[in-house]
Amino acid sequence: MSIVELMKGYKLCVETCMGVKPGEHIVIITDLDNMANAKALAIASQMADANAIILCQTSLKKFTLEPPEMIVECMKKADVILVSLPFFYSALFFHTNARKEAVKNGARFAIVQVTPENADITREEIIKTKYLSEKIAALLNETKEVRVKTNNGTNLTMTVQGRKSVPISSLLDQPGASGTIPDFAEAAIAPIEGSAEGVVVIDGSISGIGSVQEPIVWKIRKGRLIEIKGKEEAQKLKDLLKKTDSNSTNIAELGIGTVARGKVTGDPDDKRILGTGHIAIGDNRFGGGNIASDIHLDGVFMNMTLELDGKVIMEDGMLKL
Numbered sequence: 001m002s003i004v005e006l007m008k009g010y011k012l013c014v015e016t017c018m019g020v021k022p023g024e025h026i027v028i029i030t031d032l033d034n035m036a037n038a039k040a041l042a043i044a045s046q047m048a049d050a051n052a053i054i055l056c057q058t059s060l061k062k063f064t065l066e067p068p069e070m071i072v073e074c075m076k077k078a079d080v081i082l083v084s085l086p087f088f089y090s091a092l093f094f095h096t097n098a099r100k101e102a103v104k105n106g107a108r109f110a111i112v113q114v115t116p117e118n119a120d121i122t123r124e125e126i127i128k129t130k131y132l133s134e135k136i137a138a139l140l141n142e143t144k145e146v147r148v149k150t151n152n153g154t155n156l157t158m159t160v161q162g163r164k165s166v167p168i169s170s171l172l173d174q175p176g177a178s179g180t181i182p183d184f185a186e187a188a189i190a191p192i193e194g195s196a197e198g199v200v201v202i203d204g205s206i207s208g209i210g211s212v213q214e215p216i217v218w219k220i221r222k223g224r225l226i227e228i229k230g231k232e233e234a235q236k237l238k239d240l241l242k243k244t245d246s247n248s249t250n251i252a253e254l255g256i257g258t259v260a261r262g263k264v265t266g267d268p269d270d271k272r273i274l275g276t277g278h279i280a281i282g283d284n285r286f287g288g289g290n291i292a293s294d295i296h297l298d299g300v301f302m303n304m305t306l307e308l309d310g311k312v313i314m315e316d317g318m319l320k321l
Helices: 007-017 032-047 060-064 069-076 087-094 097-104 123-141 232-242 268-272
Strands: 025-030 051-056 080-084 108-112 145-149 155-159 166-168 178-181 186-189 197-202 216-221 224-229 251-257 277-282 296-301 305-308 311-315
Touching (some): 007 108, 025 069, 032 051, 032 080, 051 069, 069 097, 087 296, 097 108, 123 166, 166 178, 197 296, 224 232, 251 296, 268 296
Parallel strands (some): 108 178
Antiparallel strands (some): 145 155, 155 197, 197 216, 216 224, 305 311
16 A cells, blocks of 8 residues: 555544644654655644654664664654654664653654554544553552463463553553554553563564564573573574673563454564563563663564463453453
8 A cells, every 4th residue: 555545544643543733743753764654644743733843863773772862852842752663663762761751741652553454443443442451451450470371382470569550552642641553552561570480482473583483482580581492583582682781581571462453464563462462571661660671572472361360361362351
């Protein structure tokens, strides 16, 4: 589909997901390869009588750290910040201090991923998914111990008592809201440091690597990834971790997908799909944790069984609520 054909989706992102109002200041962050998408967002912002500027960073490597000072300063003055980058770099951008400071000041922040598959999503679908994310997040807030299992071999326990979960949806019209639009939702929580124990079998995808053709087995002890087994994708992950900091093996997040539409395609964005789960390694500050890292990588697995203090709320990917 052309940008013109996707314009309905970009318009929904601006007007519905972000609730852009006349006169608001919109900062759109992109790179050269995604400039057409950024321009579509600028046009949609103009249609909403808002003031949009596009900031283009030519080196994607810059997005693995904090963004350049010029971008940071613009973010501080923005009402709405829209990131149009490949999903991996967008996810890294989400974990920057620049985003955290901007939303603390009241900005609304979104990673924009408009595709032919989600360009026709409706406000009603977004609201329904938001409700499910909030419902599961509320249950996590009342939980002491979580167990995650799959028929493929995942069996992991973790303590979450005292941690505040993060319900994520694509309705981001309130000050300080952050997420991915127009079709992303999950309930996420950062386990207590050192508490995760067990095995995770990644059979979906890993951010930064992509689709997993052969399952990757993670052995986890005392909240750290201590062993990786598998074939080609497993070796890619090992090579990637060799180039990062010592906190990259921290078990940073449990995420529960809550989007009922769509199907698993092997893309890292699959983590939004209801029935999938993901475990992240690296930085956990998004959820009140205290581990800083240069990375936050999600490993997605299919057909999750989820137990909260022994109660099954999802079995083999089917919700029991």
